[in-house]
Every structure is written in C-alpha cells, then in structure tokens.
Amino acid sequence: xxxxxxxxxxxxxxxxxxxxxxxxxxxxxxxxxxxxxxxxxxxxxxxxxxxxxxxxxxxxxxxxxxxxxxxxxxxxxxxxxxxxxxxxxxxxxxxxxxxxxxxxxxxxxxxxxxxxxxxxxxxxxxxxxxxxxxxxxxxxxxxxxxxxxxxxxxxxxxxxxxxxxxxxxxxxxxxxxxxxxxxxxxxxxxxxxxxxxxxxxxxxxxxxxxxxxxxxxxxxxxxxxxxxxxxxxxxxxxxxxxxxxxxxxxxxxxxxxxxxxxxxxxxxxxxxxxxxxxxxxxxxxxxxxxxxxxxxxxxxxxxxxxxxxxxxxxxxxxxxxxxxxx
Amino acid sequence: xxxxxxxxxxxxxxxxxxxxxxxxxxxxxxxxxxxxxxxxxxxxxxxxxxxxxxxxxxxxxxxxxxxxxxxxxxxxxxxxxxxxxxxxxxxxxxxxxxxxxxxxxxxxxxxxxxxxxxxxxxxxxxxxxxxxxxxxxxxxxxxxxxxxxxxxxxxxxxxxxxxxxxxxxxxxxxxxxxxxxxxxxxxxxxxxxxxxxxxxxxxxxxxxxxxxxxxxxxxxxxxxxxxxxxxxxxxxxxxxxxxxxxxxxxxxxxxxxxxxxxxxxxxxxxxxxxxxxxxxxxxxxxxxxxxxxxxxxxxxxxxxxxxxxxxxxxxxxxxxxxxxxxxxxxxxxxxxxxxxxxxxxxxxxxxxxxxxxxxxxxxxxxxxxxxxxxxxxxxxxxxxxxxxxxxxxxxxxxxxxxxxxxxxxxxxxxxxxxxxxxxxxxxxxxxxxxxxxxxxxxxxxxxxxxxxxxxxxxxxxxxxxxxxxxxxxxxxxxxxxxxxxxxxxxxxxxxxxxxxxxxxxxxxxxxxxxx
Numbered sequence: 001x002x003x004x005x006x007x008x009x010x011x012x013x014x015x016x017x018x019x020x021x022x023x024x025x026x027x028x029x030x031x032x033x034x035x036x037x038x039x040x041x042x043x044x045x046x047x048x049x050x051x052x053x054x055x056x057x058x059x060x061x062x063x064x065x066x067x068x069x070x071x072x073x074x075x076x077x078x079x080x081x082x083x084x085x086x087x088x089x090x091x092x093x094x095x096x097x098x099x100x101x102x103x104x105x106x107x108x109x110x111x112x113x114x115x116x117x118x119x120x121x122x123x124x125x126x127x128x129x130x131x132x133x134x135x136x137x138x139x140x141x142x143x144x145x146x147x148x149x150x151x152x153x154x155x156x157x158x159x160x161x162x163x164x165x166x167x168x169x170x171x172x173x174x175x176x177x178x179x180x181x182x183x184x185x186x187x188x189x190x191x192x193x194x195x196x197x198x199x200x201x202x203x204x205x206x207x208x209x210x211x212x213x214x215x216x217x218x219x220x221x222x223x224x225x226x227x228x229x230x231x232x233x234x235x236x237x238x239x240x241x242x243x244x245x246x247x248x249x250x251x252x253x254x255x256x257x258x259x260x261x262x263x264x265x266x267x268x269x270x271x272x273x274x275x276x277x278x279x280x281x282x283x284x285x286x287x288x289x290x291x292x293x294x295x296x297x298x299x300x301x302x303x304x305x306x307x308x309x310x311x312x313x314x315x316x317x318x319x320x321x322x323x324x325x326x
Numbered sequence: 327x328x329x330x331x332x333x334x335x336x337x338x339x340x341x342x343x344x345x346x347x348x349x350x351x352x353x354x355x356x357x358x359x360x361x362x363x364x365x366x367x368x369x370x371x372x373x374x375x376x377x378x379x380x381x382x383x384x385x386x387x388x389x390x391x392x393x394x395x396x397x398x399x400x401x402x403x404x405x406x407x408x409x410x411x412x413x414x415x416x417x418x419x420x421x422x423x424x425x426x427x428x429x430x431x432x433x434x435x436x437x438x439x440x441x442x443x444x445x446x447x448x449x450x451x452x453x454x455x456x457x458x459x460x461x462x463x464x465x466x467x468x469x470x471x472x473x474x475x476x477x478x479x480x481x482x483x484x485x486x487x488x489x490x491x492x493x494x495x496x497x498x499x500x501x502x503x504x505x506x507x508x509x510x511x512x513x514x515x516x517x518x519x520x521x522x523x524x525x526x527x528x529x530x531x532x533x534x535x536x537x538x539x540x541x542x543x544x545x546x547x548x549x550x551x552x553x554x555x556x557x558x559x560x561x562x563x564x565x566x567x568x569x570x571x572x573x574x575x576x577x578x579x580x581x582x583x584x585x586x587x588x589x590x591x592x593x594x595x596x597x598x599x600x601x602x603x604x605x606x607x608x609x610x611x612x613x614x615x616x617x618x619x620x621x622x623x624x625x626x627x628x629x630x631x632x633x634x635x636x637x638x639x640x641x642x643x644x645x646x647x648x649x650x651x652x653x654x655x656x657x658x659x660x661x662x663x664x665x666x667x668x669x670x671x672x673x674x675x676x677x678x679x680x681x682x683x684x685x686x687x688x689x690x691x692x693x694x695x696x697x698x699x700x701x702x703x704x705x706x707x708x709x710x711x712x713x714x715x716x717x718x719x720x721x722x723x724x725x726x727x728x729x730x731x732x733x734x735x736x737x738x739x740x741x742x743x744x745x746x747x748x749x750x751x752x753x754x755x756x757x758x759x760x761x762x763x764x765x766x767x768x769x770x771x772x773x774x775x776x777x778x779x780x781x782x783x784x785x786x787x788x789x790x791x792x793x794x795x796x797x798x799x800x801x802x803x804x805x806x807x808x809x810x811x812x813x814x815x816x817x818x819x820x821x822x823x824x825x826x827x828x829x830x831x832x833x834x835x836x837x838x839x840x841x
Contacts, residue, residue, distance in 0.1 A: 063554060066553075157549055189534050190537070191534050192529065277808070324538045
C-alpha cells in the first residue's frame with residue numbers, strides 16, 4: 001500500500017511537471033507516428049531542445065489528414081500539420097486555415113522551393129520497383145507495348161496512386177488517355193493503398209509495383225537484400241514533396257515556428273532517410289546513409305506546382321477511370 | 327400494458343434498439359449537417375451503385391447457396407476433427423482485410439498455388455481478377471458464417487422430429503421436404519440479408535479482386551468523398567443509400583422468413599436415420615474445407631516465418647485488442663439479449679431491423695460522425711478505445727441477433743405460457759429458463775463478437791494516437807513500414823487470438839452438447 005502511494009505521488013508529480021510545459025500538437029499521417037516511423041525519434045530530439053511537450057497525432061494518410069483539419073476547422077487541436085504533399089497544398093491553402101511561416105533553409109530538392117506557407121521536410125521520386133534480376137521497361141510506352149505486369153494504387157484512395165496519375169499527365173499531357181489505354185492490359189490490379197500493392201508484389205503477383213526510387217534502400221539497409229531495384233523511366237519521374245505548415249488558429253505560434261525550423265535542421269533531417277525511407281529536404285552535414293548512393297537517380301524530375309496539380313487532377317482522374325473501366 | 331401478457335419485458339430491448347438507431351442515424355445526420363452543399367447522384371455514382379448491388383446479390387446467393395449442402399453434410403455426419411473444422415470455419419471472417427486479400431491471392435492469384443500447379447501441366451495461370459474474383463473472395467469470407475448460421479438451424483430441430491420421421495419411414499427426400507425445407511425457409515432469408523449487407527460495404531476486397539476501377543463500390547465512393555473531395559454531403563448521401571438498401575433487404579428477409587417452428591423437444595442429442603449418400607456429404611465437406619483452409623494455410627505459413635519478429639510493441643497491441651474485444655463482447659450481449667427477447671415477443675419487427683443497420687453503416691461515416699459529436703465534449707483521442715469497442719459491438723450485433731433470435735423465439739413460444747400460468751416473474755423466466763436454454767447461442771454470439779472485434783480495424787484508425795494501437799492497426803503500420811514479414815507474424819498472432827477467443831466462448835456455451 002505504501003509503495004502504491006509513493007508510486008502515485010511520483011506519477012502525479014511528473015504529470016504536474018509535464019503539464020507546466022507548453023504543449024505543441026502536430027497532426028501527421030499514421031505511418032509517421034508509428035513505432036517504426038520517424039515519430040518517436042523526432043519527439044525525443046525536439047523535446048531535448050524545446051522545453052515543451054510534443055504530441056504527435058496520427059491520421060491515416062495525407063489526404064485523410066487534410067480532411068481531418070477541415071473537419072475540425074478554426075478551433076482545431078493541431079498547431080502544426082505535417083504530411084501533406086504538393087498535390088494537396090492548393091486545397092489546404094483554400095481552407096484559409098494555414099498561416100505563413102518564416103522557415104528558411106538551403107533545400108537540396110531537385111526543384112526550386114518558394115512557398116511561404118508550407119515548408120518541405122522530405123521528398124522522393126515515384127517509380128516502379130522490380131526484382132533487380134529482371135529487365136525493366138525504359139518508359140511508359142515500352143511498358144504499355146510489352147507484357148510486364150504491374151500493380152498500382154487507386155488515385156481516389158492513395159497518395160502514390162494520385163502521384164502516378166499526375167506523373168503520366170505531366171509527362172504526356174493530352175496523350176495521357178492513350179498511355180492509360182495502352183497500360184490497361186499490363187495492370188494486374190488496383191489496390192486501395194500502398195501496403196496491399198507492395199505486399200502483393202513481394203508475393204510475386206506482379207513484375208513491378210508503383211512505389212518510390214527509395215524503396216530498394218529499405219531492402220538494402222534494413223534487410224541487407226539487394227534484390228530490388230527501381231526502373232528508370234526516360235520521360236522523367238514525378239516527385240512527391242512532403243510538407244508541413246502552421247495553423248492560423250494555433251495558440252503556440254512561436255513554438256510552432258520553432259518546430260518548423262527544427263524540422264529543416266540536421267537533428268530532424270537525419271532521422272528521415274531510414275525511418276520514412278525518403279530523401280531529406282536538406283541533406284544533413286553527415287550526408288545520406290550508406291546504400292542511398294546505389295539508388296536509381298532519374299535524369300529528369302517532373303512536378304506540377306500545386307495550382308497546376310489541383311487544376312488537372314479531376315480531368316486526369318476522369319481519363320484514368322475512362323481508360324481502365326473499358 | 328395492452329395486449330397479451332409476455333413472459334419477458336420488451337422495454338430494455340426497445341431501449342437498446344433506440345440506442346443503435348440513434349448512433350447510426352445520429353452519426354449520419356452529424357456528417358450531413360456539417361456538409362457545405364447538397365450533393366446529387368452523378369453517373370459515376372450510378373455505376374458504383376450498380377456494381378455494388380450486382381456483386382452483393384451474387385455474393386449472398388453463392389455464399390448462402392453453397393452453405394446449404396455444406397451445413398447439411400456437417401449436420402448429418404460425425405467424424406474425427408469435425409469440431410475443429412467447425413471452429414476453423416470462423417477464421418476467414420475475422421482476418422483483417424489486408425491479410426485476407428494477400429492470403430487469398432497466394433492461393434488464387436496469378437502467382438498463386440493453383441496457378442503453380444496449372445503451370446506444371448503447361449496451363450496458363452487462372453484469371454482471378456474480375457467480378458468472379460470479387461464473388462469468390464466474398465464467398466470465402468461469408469460461406470463459413472452462412473454455414474454456421476444454417477448449421478445452427480439444423481441443430482435446433484428437436485431430435486424427436488427426426489425420430490418420428492424415421493419411424494414413419496421417411497426417406498432422404500421426404501425428410502428434406504418435411505423437416506429441413508421449412509427450417510431453411512425460416513433461416514435462409516436472414517442469412518441472405520446479412521451476407522448481402524456485409525458485401526454492400528465492401529471496398530478494398532472488391533477493388534483488389536475486381537482488378538480495377540470497374541469494381542468501384544459505394545463504400546469506395548464514400549471514402550473518395552471524404553478524403554479526395556472532402557464532400558461530406560456526398561458521403562452522407564451515399565451512406566444513406568447503403569442504409570436504405572440494407573433496410574430493404576432486411577425487411578424483405580423478415581417478411582419471407584415467417585413460419586412455424588418445430589415445437590419443443592426433450593433436448594436429446596440428435597440422431598439421424600437417413601444416412602443418405604456418404605460420398606455426397608464427403609464431397610461438400612472436403613470441398614469447403616479445402617477452399618477455406620488453403621488461404622488460411624498460406625496466412626499461417628507466411629506468419630510462421632515472421633513469428634520471431636513479433637516485437638513487444640505488437641504484443642502490447644495484442645493485449646489492448648484483447649481488452650477491447652472483451653469490452654466489446656460485454657456491450658454486445660447487453661444490447662443483443664434484450665433485443666432478441668423483444669423480437670421474440672413477436673410485435674417489434676422494427677427492433678430486428680435496427681439491429682441489422684449496424685452492418686449497413688459505413689464505418690467511415692460512423693467514425694466521422696462520432697468524431698463530430700464527441701469533439702465538442704471531450705478529446706476524441708482519449709476515447710479511442712471505448713468508441714472502438716462500442717462500434718465493434720454494433721457491427722457484430724446483426725450476427726448476434728441472427729444467432730439469438732430464432733432460439734429465443736422458440737423458448738418464449740414453448741415455455742412462455744407455462745411460465746405465465748405459474749405466475750413466474752419475468753426475471754425468473756429470463757434467468758431460470760431463457761438464458762440457460764440459450765447458452766449455446768450466447769456462447770456462439772459472444773465468440774463471434776470477440777473474434778470480430780479482435781480482427782477488425784474498426785474506427786480506431788480515425789481516432790488513434792501514437793501510444794494506442796490495436797493489433798490490426800499495428801499490422802497495418804508494420805506493412806506501411808515495409809515490414810511485411812513482421813506483419814505476417816502479427817497476423818498469425820491475431821488469427822490465434824481471435825480463434826482462441828472464439829473457441830473459448832463458443833465451447834463454453836456448448837460444453838454439455840455435442841457440436
């Protein structure tokens with residue numbers, strides 16, 4: 001009984017200390033906060049410098065994250081939202097819920113970055129991942145003409161799926177429907193999310209799966225398995241740039257700014273490559289982890305800016321649905 | 327109280343049904359009221375509606391249709407391993423969707439076991455993707471459930487009826503026509519309605535096995551409305567359509583499943599004198615066993631290679647899942663038993679209808695609606711686990727009612743008048759007569775609820791924070807982090823836990839009876 005009382009005392013004392021500290025709430029996607037994602041390390045690193053408590057809240061994926069913010073509206077619990085990408089920025093800005101931030105950094109993105117509301121924290125190229133011992137097509141036309149089987153994700157429910165849609169649109173413009181019609185017989189199936197697609201690919205259900213050029217790095221670094229490679233497409237690879245922004249309604253504006261600035265510092269950036277399996281937005285002083293040098297680097301980067309992406313999204317989806325529903 | 331005196335009190339059941347209706351319609355209304363603009367039905371929605379209906383109808387017909395010979399064979403035969411087989415029948419239903427999809431395709435996919443065998447003979451791989459693939463997957467999920475429900479119908483026929491039929495020299499066909507057909511006529515409509523309702527809200531399975539956007543269901547359109555378009559009005563409208571479709575199916579089922587029971591028996595164990603053709607029954611039992619157990623075997627084999635990668639985090643999630651399942655099972659019984667009693671009094675069909683709505687409601691709409699409703703009052707994240715337990719219970723309710731209602735009705739009909747004439751209090755009737763006689767059904771319903779709750783992702787994904795994760799959520803997270811092998815290990819653990827819970831409760835209910 002006495003021990004219990006002491007334990008209870010200690011417990012309430014620590015929670016009292018915790019309560020005195022300012023709290024910063026960051027909404028992000030679920031895989032960021034998972035025990036295998038960057039979340040736990042980021043929390044530890046930021047709390048070591050901020051004299052605050054960092055609450056990371058996970059919401060399914062980027063698109064669901066934005067829906068949550070819209071649902072909560074002006075009195076959202078979130079101070080910062082981390083995990084939107086360029087395809088969601090226009091819709092996010094339209095809500096008027098986000099405030100400009102003062103983050104500055106020497107970004108090492110392959111594209112110029114000058115958005116005053118959202119700051120990037122990592123990026124990657126979409127790519128088809130295949131077994132390294134199998135030959136891969138060199139572009140979408142070759143893929144469509146051959147009999148390589150692929151698994152892709154549905155753009156209506158998955159971020160990579162939407163990325164592929166914009167990839168084809170950015171590379172081929174008005175010819176996109178023709179490309180999709182050609183790809184129709186290569187597509188084994190379309191999945192709800194990335195995990196189903198990647199899992200089925202690993203089981204051998206298809207020759208290639210839509211993922212990222214950085215996916216082989218996971219197998220190489222975490223599993224010491226060099227059997228996966230990403231196919232380099234000569235029309236260029238569409239990029240995903242993941243960003244974070246501060247909410248206008250935050251009651252911790254300084255702390256939110258501090259977090260966003262911390263986000264582009266080495267302490268945060270060096271966690272990214274081997275937890276989120278993406279390229280850091282600012283290459284840390286120590287460089288990229290060993291193994292990243294073996295990755296496919298596209299010769300050309302494709303990225304529609306956020307307004308363009310929002311403008312062509314629905315048209316591209318209609319073309320995709322039309323071509324694959326035949 | 328007007329009308330005939332009843333041995334059970336209908337009021338608590340009406341209260342429970344009202345609670346369910348408020349939860350489901352209230353959350354839908356909450357979503358609809360947050361919408362900025364009204365929304366109509368576009369051409370894409372019509373084609374989604376058409377595909378959803380076609381696949382759900384076909385899935386229901388095939389699941390229930392195939393379940394009849396399987397259940398009949400299981401009802402007529404006694405063999406070693408029968409109890410284990412019946413327990414394993416529950417397994418496909420409780421797997422997380424993503425695990426089941428991969429397990430199914432390991433057997434039926436382009437690179438699956440069957441295609442491997444075909445390749446040995448120089449044949450091309452089977453083409454699984456398409457409407458037939460969707461139906462195959464839904465039969466995989468629902469055949470076991472349909473079989474269990476129909477088998478229960480067989481077991482509820484008093485053994486005296488079979489004895490009498492045998493004495494009168496009924497052969498197999500007469501036995502089927504006189505005893506088994508009337509039973510099926512009562513049970514099948516409900517089974518069809520339940521499977522139809524389950525398949526109506528299919529999304530990931532339909533899309534993946536359907537092979538692409540041709541296989542767009544209403545549930546996918548709801549998801550798209552929430553995340554891709556953020557059009558709450560459209561989400562609420564589509565969800566309303568699901569509710570109407572399910573309610574229509576449920577009403578039709580209630581209408582067609584009227585019929586008299588078999589009267590009371592002396593609870594002797596059932597013995598059959600119509601042996602029939604052994605080969606026929608053996609065929610159906612082994613065909614069903616192979617069809618259902620092959621994908622499970624592949625899940626187990628994948629899981630075994632990942633079993634040593636199950637981390638302490640996964641075990642912690644498993645513990646949370648077990649606690650949620652326990653709470654969910656208690657909530658389920660507190661809702662289902664009073665509702666079954668109310669339905670058994672024969673005058674509240676609406677109560678049964680409320681019960682089935684839990685299946686029709688899109689989890690996404692319930693989750694979002696609850697989120698909108700809870701948020702002004704409390705932090706939804708803190709309530710993640712209780713809300714998950716509640717929603718899981720509501721989702722399991724239609725199954726529990728299908729299991730409990732027929733027997734409750736029978737008990738009330740057979741013993742109700744006797745109890746009233748003895749001036750037995752309602753409480754005594756329930757505790758001394760009804761509950762003891764319902765023990766096998768309560769065990770089955772509780773087992774199913776516990777297993778479903780353990781395996782279902784439910785609404786936790788909408789509410790969870792970093793610290794709280796159930797086992798299904800943790801499996802999804804592992805897969806999202808490339809850790810497919812550890813995820814497979816987690817899935818095996820989940821399968822074991824769910825089956826364990828199901829076995830324990832189901833057996834607990836039937837300890838005195840032969841299965």
